[in-house]
Amino acid sequence: MKGDGTLLEVVPVSKAIGMVRGMIPRGIAAPVRVNAVQAVGRVLAADVVAREDLPSFPRSTVDGFAVAAADTFGAGEGTPAILVLDGEVPVGGVPAGALRRGSAVRVATGCALPRGADAVAMVEYCDEPGDGTVTVYCSVSPGENVIQRGEDIAAGATVLRDGHRLRPQDIGALAALGFAEVEVYPLPRVAVVSTGDEVVDPLRVPGPGCVRDINGPAVCASLLRDGAVPEFLGIVPDDRRLLEDCLLRALECDALVVSGGSSAGPRDMIASVIDSRGSPGVVVHGLALRPGKPTILAVLDGKLAVGLPGHPASALVSYETVVKPLLRHVGGETVRDEPFERPPLRARCSRRLSSRPGREEFVRCTLRTRGGETWADPVLGKSGLISTMVKASAFIHIPLDCDGVEQGSIVDVRVFE
Amino acid sequence: MKGDGTLLEVVPVSKAIGMVRGMIPRGIAAPVRVNAVQAVGRVLAADVVAREDLPSFPRSTVDGFAVAAADTFGAGEGTPAILVLDGEVPVGGVPAGALRRGSAVRVATGCALPRGADAVAMVEYCDEPGDGTVTVYCSVSPGENVIQRGEDIAAGATVLRDGHRLRPQDIGALAALGFAEVEVYPLPRVAVVSTGDEVVDPLRVPGPGCVRDINGPAVCASLLRDGAVPEFLGIVPDDRRLLEDCLLRALECDALVVSGGSSAGPRDMIASVIDSRGSPGVVVHGLALRPGKPTILAVLDGKLAVGLPGHPASALVSYETVVKPLLRHVGGETVRDEPFERPPLRARCSRRLSSRPGREEFVRCTLRTRGGETWADPVLGKSGLISTMVKASAFIHIPLDCDGVEQGSIVDVRVFE
Numbered sequence: 001m002k003g004d005g006t007l008l009e010v011v012p013v014s015k016a017i018g019m020v021r022g023m024i025p026r027g028i029a030a031p032v033r034v035n036a037v038q039a040v041g042r043v044l045a046a047d048v049v050a051r052e053d054l055p056s057f058p059r060s061t062v063d064g065f066a067v068a069a070a071d072t073f074g075a076g077e078g079t080p081a082i083l084v085l086d087g088e089v090p091v092g093g094v095p096a097g098a099l100r101r102g103s104a105v106r107v108a109t110g111c112a113l114p115r116g117a118d119a120v121a122m123v124e125y126c127d128e129p130g131d132g133t134v135t136v137y138c139s140v141s142p143g144e145n146v147i148q149r150g151e152d153i154a155a156g157a158t159v160l161r162d163g164h165r166l167r168p169q170d171i172g173a174l175a176a177l178g179f180a181e182v183e184v185y186p187l188p189r190v191a192v193v194s195t196g197d198e199v200v201d202p203l204r205v206p207g208p209g210c211v212r213d214i215n216g217p218a219v220c221a222s223l224l225r226d227g228a229v230p231e232f233l234g235i236v237p238d239d240r241r242l243l244e245d246c247l248l249r250a251l252e253c254d255a256l257v258v259s260g261g262s263s264a265g266p267r268d269m270i271a272s273v274i275d276s277r278g279s280p281g282v283v284v285h286g287l288a289l290r291p292g293k294p295t296i297l298a299v300l301d302g303k304l305a306v307g308l309p310g311h312p313a314s315a316l317v318s319y320e321t322v323v324k325p326l327l328r329h330v331g332g333e334t335v336r337d338e339p340f341e342r343p344p345l346r347a348r349c350s351r352r353l354s355s356r357p358g359r360e361e362f363v364r365c366t367l368r369t370r371g372g373e374t375w376a377d378p379v380l381g382k383s384g385l386i387s388t389m390v391k392a393s394a395f396i397h398i399p400l401d402c403d404g405v406e407q408g409s410i411v412d413v414r415v416f417e
Numbered sequence: 418m419k420g421d422g423t424l425l426e427v428v429p430v431s432k433a434i435g436m437v438r439g440m441i442p443r444g445i446a447a448p449v450r451v452n453a454v455q456a457v458g459r460v461l462a463a464d465v466v467a468r469e470d471l472p473s474f475p476r477s478t479v480d481g482f483a484v485a486a487a488d489t490f491g492a493g494e495g496t497p498a499i500l501v502l503d504g505e506v507p508v509g510g511v512p513a514g515a516l517r518r519g520s521a522v523r524v525a526t527g528c529a530l531p532r533g534a535d536a537v538a539m540v541e542y543c544d545e546p547g548d549g550t551v552t553v554y555c556s557v558s559p560g561e562n563v564i565q566r567g568e569d570i571a572a573g574a575t576v577l578r579d580g581h582r583l584r585p586q587d588i589g590a591l592a593a594l595g596f597a598e599v600e601v602y603p604l605p606r607v608a609v610v611s612t613g614d615e616v617v618d619p620l621r622v623p624g625p626g627c628v629r630d631i632n633g634p635a636v637c638a639s640l641l642r643d644g645a646v647p648e649f650l651g652i653v654p655d656d657r658r659l660l661e662d663c664l665l666r667a668l669e670c671d672a673l674v675v676s677g678g679s680s681a682g683p684r685d686m687i688a689s690v691i692d693s694r695g696s697p698g699v700v701v702h703g704l705a706l707r708p709g710k711p712t713i714l715a716v717l718d719g720k721l722a723v724g725l726p727g728h729p730a731s732a733l734v735s736y737e738t739v740v741k742p743l744l745r746h747v748g749g750e751t752v753r754d755e756p757f758e759r760p761p762l763r764a765r766c767s768r769r770l771s772s773r774p775g776r777e778e779f780v781r782c783t784l785r786t787r788g789g790e791t792w793a794d795p796v797l798g799k800s801g802l803i804s805t806m807v808k809a810s811a812f813i814h815i816p817l818d819c820d821g822v823e824q825g826s827i828v829d830v831r832v833f834e
Contacts, residue, residue: 036619036634037634037637037638037641037647037649038641040638040639040641040642041641041642054803054804055628056623056628057625057626059628059801061728061799061801063682063683063684089626090614090626091613091614091615091626091655091684092613092614092615092616092624092626092627093625093626094625094626108682108683108684109680109682109684109727110613110615110628110727111615111626112625112626123682147799147801147802151802152801152802152803152804153803153804159804159807160807166638167638167642167833167834168635168636168638168639168642168733169635169729169733169803169806169807169833170807171634171635171637171638172631172632172634172635172638172729172733172803172806173631173803173804173806173807174619174634175619175629175630175631175633175634175635176619176628176629176631176803177629178619178620178622178629179619180619180620196508196509196527197507197508197509197510198508198509198527198528199509202453202591202592202593202595202596202597203595203597205595206473207509208474208510208511208529209474209506209507209508209509209510209511209528209529210509211472211473211476211527211593212592212593212594212595213592214589214590214592214593215589216592217453217454217588217589217591217592218585218586218588218589218592219585220454220588221454221457221583221584221585221588221589222457222585224454224455224457224458225457225458225584225585230454232454238508265480265525265526265540266480266525267480267508267525267526310526310527311478312586312589316585316586316589319585342762342784342832343762343764343784343786343791343832344762345759345760345761345762345763346762346763347760367759367760369760374760382478382564384476384478384564384569385564385568385569386471386569386570386586386589386590386593387471387569387570387576387590389586389589389590390576390577390586390587390590415759415760416584416586417584
């Protein structure tokens with residue numbers, strides 16, 4: 001009869017991620033080939049190896065004159081090198097012939113260098129008196145203002161790895177290397193279920209004692225944001241048989257997320273229903289996390305099944321810290337056993353916060369800049385209030401072994417995406 | 418003849434954003450109505466005002482017993498309050514009648530409280546001896562373990578504002594309030610053009626002296642990531658007439674981004690071509706930014722037109738710092754005149770970096786944790802190398818007035834999205 005889940009044996013968040021991740025294959029569905037530009041945000045399902053040198057010829061990085069560097073050694077403001085101007089390289093074309101010692105060829109940014117040239121003197125340091133010569137007022141080193149053949153990417157190099165989520169610059173590199181398509185993991189299809197006798201569809205006017213579903217829409221939106229495909233299976237009452245039937249349908253997806261009924265009270269039957277649907281069943285019931293403690297993490301024959309708390313702020317904290325990294329793994333991404341991929345921000349906390357060692361706390365907050373410093377202002381309010389999440393723009397992260405935060409002290413902050 | 422753009426009169430990034438933003442309407446296209454869950458990541462085109470109280474009745478936040486708080490005053494471990502058990506409230510139903518003083522009604526988490534009850538005693542602090550009474554071993558305050566009617570959101574409150582980009586929790590709040598659809602700005606359609614005689618389609622094998630287009634695919638991917646719709650118009654040679662024709666087509670979109678030919682050299686005709694296509698024309702030509710200095714920002718009859726540098730790393734730095742906030746404004750979002758919406762990370766720089774005051778520098782880097790601290794390791798290499806952007810995961814941001822960074826000193830870091 002412990003409705004707040006005090007009976008739960010809690011597991012630290014990172015440990016829970018590691019326990020569950022080890023039981024689920026990375027990239028649950030068979031890879032697909034997609035257009036490279038459209039692949040931004042998708043996860044590579046194979047290493048990308050360069051088939052050729054990039055660039056395939058030595059290129060000038062500036063407008064200027066291709067030279068043999070040795071012809072400019074010792075040149076300076078008062079002692080320029082005088083070279084014979086021997087035409088120019090057309091942009092997107094090839095040099096007419098090799099560079100002769102003592103001469104210079106005009107090049108624009110991006111031009112190929114003629115054979116025999118090993119550097120480019122920038123136009124800013126040169127003069128053309130109009131008599132068929134070029135005056136170079138500086139000494140250039142071999143390789144100066146030149147990108148060598150293969151300097152960007154050498155043929156045979158592994159440019160991007162299986163499990164990497166593609167960013168815009170990666171798409172640029174794929175284009176440069178001539179990859180029109182790439183092999184990626186499919187977006188994971190995730191079944192979403194809301195539970196509770198009192199929960200009604202947001203389109204309905206709730207009857208007395210009833211409320212509209214918040215977690216279903218919020219979890220579906222989180223999945224959309226994170227590159228997964230939500231399949232909302234509806235709102236199921238607190239009825240064991242109906243829940244079992246629903247979970248059977250949910251297991252047709254790549255993963256499932258149920259919200260509500262995840263604690264250890266008399267109405268909380270999600271853990272036992274999930275546990276009965278596959279092997280090994282429930283792995284973690286209870287996280288050392290606040291809000292978000294009554295969270296269920298299960299593996300059902302290789303598929304991730306999650307039970308989120310019913311309180312909306314609890315459900316969203318649990319989603320951000322454990323569900324998101326696990327779903328990234330399901331989607332093929334190489335992840336660590338940590339809630340967040342990037343380091344935290346640091347800010348000063350504007351009020352004292354108490355905490356209990358033995359659990360991680362995520363305190364909703366807003367951020368502002370004062371005197372060149374970032375300050376975090378806690379948003380107070382119960383975890384059942386969705387408005388506290390709407391007002392906040394970040395979480396203050398109080399670590400597992402910390403017994404509170406003094407006013408004005410530095411805290412780790414996680415900004416909402 | 419200054420190919421690197423030394424002739425450009427540079428403008429600081431924030432000032433440039435402000436100058437251009439002031440000339441473009443926020444939200445260039447007419448709002449559309451979309452399904453609320455699908456609206457995550459979209460920008461609201463109207464304030465959202467609550468039409469009703471949330472919740473519409475006082476709710477218990479725990480499993481326990483609804484009581485009149487005054488009946489428990491003074492109760493404790495050794496001096497419990499003994500109340501008459503008067504049934505229970507069904508989940509999703511209504512209390513049978515008002516609570517009589519001296520009695521208690523069983524409630525589950527989320528249940529409506531009967532009239533006359535103003536608090537809930539948690540089941541953990543109660544006992545049921547089985548004789549029709551409830552023993553309460555604690556004193557509860559009025560309002561304890563209760564969410565009052567309208568406590569989450571009060572009828573008439575402005576919950577979300579025009580110009581706000583919707584997050585998962587906002588979708589939860591919309592659902593709770595019964596909004597099935599919301600009014601959002603359309604995703605901005607952005608024309609993308611690559612220029613240069615030497616640039617060929619990534620699907621082609623480049624001829625001698627030619628290279629595949631990097632910026633077109635990378636900019637299109639950036640736009641897709643950022644919630645815009647790229648329309649790639651192709652690769653245009655360095656030919657004034659062809660560029661003018663292409664820009665005319667590009668202006669059918671909500672904004673346009675051209676890359677290459679943005680400096681002040683003899684081949685650099687983008688600025689004058691853009692300038693001829695509308696009023697007021699080029700607003701900024703040259704940013705106090707490295708890499709990314711030869712950037713053109715123009716407004717053509719209310720539309721944003723950008724000329725990005727040809728070097729890929731320069732183009733991407735320019736995109737991240739000025740194009741992205743301006744496109745957010747075009748897409749209807751309320752933005753500040755700053756490159757980034759969130760505060761920076763802080764890290765220790767693992768090597769000395771020199772810089773020149775008078776320009777902001779973004780140094781590509783990787784991040785690692787050592788001794789509980791985040792360290793930034795600069796990725797060295799020319800801004801023409803796309804591989805430097807692929808290897809990096811973040812930028813070290815050296816501010817405008819800084820002349821360098823000592824090894825081991827703390828720097829601002831911007832992690833790639």
